[in-house]
Amino acid sequence: MRKLAKGHRYKCYFVSGGGTEYDEGLWEVKTSTEKTLIVEKITDNGIYGTYEKGEKITCRKGNGNPVLDWDDNGFTIYPNQGGTPFVFESYNFRLF
Numbered sequence: 001m002r003k004l005a006k007g008h009r010y011k012c013y014f015v016s017g018g019g020t021e022y023d024e025g026l027w028e029v030k031t032s033t034e035k036t037l038i039v040e041k042i043t044d045n046g047i048y049g050t051y052e053k054g055e056k057i058t059c060r061k062g063n064g065n066p067v068l069d070w071d072d073n074g075f076t077i078y079p080n081q082g083g084t085p086f087v088f089e090s091y092n093f094r095l096f
Helices: none
Strands: 009-015 021-032 036-041 056-060 067-069 075-077 086-090
Antiparallel strands (some): 009 021, 021 036, 036 056, 067 075, 075 086
């Protein structure tokens, strides 16, 4: 996994077994090293959110949390060591 910029924001979603896509809101990178990735949810997105605003996901390389890195600056993680993948797409929006 490449090192991600601290503070970079990502839009997150997951796809159910039936193919329905669920919005997981915006997340921000808190820590990114060669061995650890920590992201924190920074928005609340209503009734379908698996995680609440302020919750963090910690993935440790080689410790059962697969992280798939994509060429388009996105990545996919399996926060529960398997099961539902969470897809993160780059989302940096700044007001001038």
